[in-house]
Amino acid sequence: MDKVYSEFFPELKFEKFKRIEVVGDIAILKIPRELEPYRFKIGGEVLKCMPSIKTVLRQLSPTSGSYRIKGFEWLAGEHRTVTVHKEHGCIFKVDLSKVYFSPRLLFERLRIAQLTKPGEVIVNMFAGVGCFSIIIAKLKPVSKVYSIDINPDAYKLMVENIKLNKVKCIVKPILGDSKNVIEDTLVNSADRVLMPLPELAYSYLPSAILCLKDSRGWIHYYDFIKAASSENPVDKLSEKVSRILNTFTHDWNIEDSRIVRTIASRTYQIVLDIHIG
Template sequence: MLAVKVPKREAEKIRRRLIELGVLARGYVPKREGEFVLFPVTEPVEGFELVETDFERLERRPHSYREVVEVPDEVRPLLPSSFDIIGDIAIIELPEELMPYGEAIGGAILRVHRHIKAVFAKGSKVSGEYRVRELIHLAGESRTETIHRENGIRLKLDVAKVYFSPRLATERMRVFKKTQPGEVVFDMFAGVGPYAVLLAKKAKLVFACDINPWAIRYLEENIGLNKVNNVVPILGDVRKVAGKLEADRVIMNLPKFADRFLKEAMLSVRDGGVVHYYGFGPEENLFSEHEAKIKAVSKELGFKVEFLEERKVRPYAPRQFNIAIDFRVLK
């Protein structure tokens, strides 16, 4: 096979040049010979030393577990196209028809995604006061604790004991960019701290409340893990905290029930402060019901609200979306 022979010290620069010229042969492993590197090419290249040699072929790795998993043809169309990855743990939602093949599906995920060490299936919906779900072990290590990395921070958590969604990383960064240096933030439903720890990098002080003792335990660990000293963890019902502190920015990441805590949020934000409210809405009417509730509570308290931004965060169910509404409170 035709190849160019180049000095090892210039190999990377020349490799990029061959790609630009469109002559680097794909699917082969470059070869080293002493102080030289040989790159396979599809045609002669002027200005380079040309040689003939053999190259090893690159083994193509599958891109999806669905390429390698062995399940009957009649259920193959039911295989999910995606799943959540939290640290080195994968959590997949399987329809009932696929549960008998859970071990094979889990094994395929481990084979394709080498960094994943454990695979679980969702055994129930998120429920209860602590917002957790039952998990069914499919393959790999039988553990539920991991360290997840996102937005430049590390979060230690147990996926069976606390609520955490990796799909909100972009939304958390959006709020981080809006946060101003020196602000006081109140994270009403903090979990293990994905908002609180991130915002602590910019804010003056972050109050982080959660009713789940496991969440607060991991939040305390994550404060140390990320070397931030301006997060105040609060274990308990947020209703007992509201109004006892004043924040420039309030985060209400409890989309199923956030509307029940609007009064607490407005009592805790300073005049002119911003609330980040999350909810669920049908595709045909994403925001209006939530807007009405926000206006009703502000009127009850004698406040006014100014809507700043409304957006779809992510799909939640068929024709249903997780939505975000940012609004300013004027007292």
């Protein structure tokens, strides 16, 4: 679905081709400054060229704030920010103006689901509208997924998505700060903990460890790291997390790692699959 503006406006000299992100039937464009005067026309063309698209939005601001929300401007089609996105046989209702959602985590969500084992108890500390939790519950015979988010709108949509995907018996939605939720109700409960919030994962790592059953299990830790050309970003991040992990136990290992995506020049989002105990 990734098309470039050059297809629509071959007469314009595009320096940088930007991808179009598609969430359900909404297309999201990043308009370069020099093309701002043409943005509604571009939006209209995208609508014409992509028959599955009903709304075209322009991303105005990057993800920000504790709810990780982006700002949008309407460009063409129906005036709305709510849509239904399909991924790995699941459906997710999202409101782009109120919650975080990225279709780019598609591979990562499936990868984590495939790592889970039958009967596991999983805690998703930063669940958004429930994507990781629901995909795991749909694809693998886990026993429970506690799915926490602090954003009331994400929580409401997560409740709806759990019903839509018929995983009510497995996924338990929880509204709150995952640190408090874990301390109050989930200490010593999980085989596996997901931390898909790079901005907060480091400071919440002690809560993730607290959550593991008998201090053993898996933590999927996401973080951003800037690395010079002489540095290996995964090694640099491993060194950073080792400082916290070593204060709890020396019995841990990073079993796998990958660069999820490049955020900016030499800045990466990385996931570490950490086994403890």
